[in-house]
Amino acid sequence: MSIDSDALIDWYTETARDLPWRRPGVTAWQILMSEIMLQQTPVVRVEPIWREWVARWPVPSAMAAASQGEVLRAWGKLGYPRRALRLHECAQVLAAEHGDEVPADVEVLLGLPGIGAYTARAVACFAYGQRVPVVDTNVRRVVARAVHGRAEAGNPAARDLLETEALLPHDIPRAAKFSAALMELGALICTARTPTCANCPLPHCAWVTAGRPASTVTRRVQKYDGTDRQARGRLLDVLRAAPDPVERPALDLAWTRDPGQRDRALDSLLTDGLIEQTPDGLFALAGEAGN
Ligand code: SF4
Numbered sequence: 001m002s003i004d005s006d007a008l009i010d011w012y013t014e015t016a017r018d019l020p021w022r023r024p025g026v027t028a029w030q031i032l033m034s035e036i037m038l039q040q041t042p043v044v045r046v047e048p049i050w051r052e053w054v055a056r057w058p059v060p061s062a063m064a065a066a067s068q069g070e071v072l073r074a075w076g077k078l079g080y081p082r083r084a085l086r087l088h089e090c091a092q093v094l095a096a097e098h099g100d101e102v103p104a105d106v107e108v109l110l111g112l113p114g115i116g117a118y119t120a121r122a123v124a125c126f127a128y129g130q131r132v133p134v135v136d137t138n139v140r141r142v143v144a145r146a147v148h149g150r151a152e153a154g155n156p157a158a159r160d161l162l163e164t165e166a167l168l169p170h171d172i173p174r175a176a177k178f179s180a181a182l183m184e185l186g187a188l189i190c191t192a193r194t195p196t197c198a199n200c201p202l203p204h205c206a207w208v209t210a211g212r213p214a215s216t217v218t219r220r221v222q223k224y225d226g227t228d229r230q231a232r233g234r235l236l237d238v239l240r241a242a243p244d245p246v247e248r249p250a251l252d253l254a255w256t257r258d259p260g261q262r263d264r265a266l267d268s269l270l271t272d273g274l275i276e277q278t279p280d281g282l283f284a285l286a287g288e289a290g291n
Pocket residue numbers: 142145146189190191195196197198200201202205206207208
């Protein structure tokens with residue numbers, strides 16, 4: 001079974017969300033920023049920060065000139081802050097080696113810091129209108145259901161790209177729209193837990209035809225409260241709010257429920273290069289320890 005591209009594209013044309021990074025005039029750099037932010041953070045939290053970043057760093061060289069600490073502060077609470085540092089690194093490479101432009105070629109994009117298989121193709125497709133398979137979790141799930149009749153996609157595999165590419169219309173502009181539509185369908189209708197099949201534009205879905213067989217994948221419930229990730233976030237909050245490097249007790253107070261976990265979180269932030277220590281042992285955001 002394949003996917004009815006006409007039905008999908010018509011649905012997208014009529015109902016697509018009016019997201020700011022989809023509007024005319026948005027540059028490839030600004031789309032790249034949105035893609036990095038959206039990878040692990042919902043649209044509603046990304047949108048205000050993205051608007052700020054577009055105004056503040058409209059081109060890569062503007063961000064390249066900022067410090068790591070400035071970028072981490074501006075990242076706020078979007079989570080997984082290593083993304084911000086990698087994007088900063090990417091901005092420096094774009095400014096220094098690519099004429100302050102984001103390249104259009106997938107292979108060149110893949111050579112940039114922090115740009116993986118998904119982001120490279122998302123930029124090539126959404127910024128440059130190319131016919132490339134853009135495969136994220138949502139797309140994998142829609143393909144698993146609509147084409148293969150499985151409730152869930154299972155683990156990512158190299159064949160995901162080939163399979164999705166085979167579904168793309170041959171016409172290049174339509175292929176780009178199809179990719180955007182497939183992602184939108186997975187984000188809004190064919191969701192992980194409660195797909196609203198009654199609202200789905202696809203006339204033939206293998207999973208529905210097969211009687212909606214249950215998933216064979218064991219889903220792990222992701223919790224946040226009490227995790228190392230939450231502890232890291234609390235420590236970073238302290239440093240983001242402080243104009244100057246802080247002493248260790250200020251960090252200790254930010255996470256009192258488990259001192260061992262706090263030490264582990266602090267070590268991992270140092271190892272990841274998100275924070276630094278000054279020569280006299282104070283803690284600061286990356287680039288702000290004055291070493
Ligand atoms: S019919 Fe349901 S399961 Fe099939 S693609 Fe549409 S939303 Fe997903």
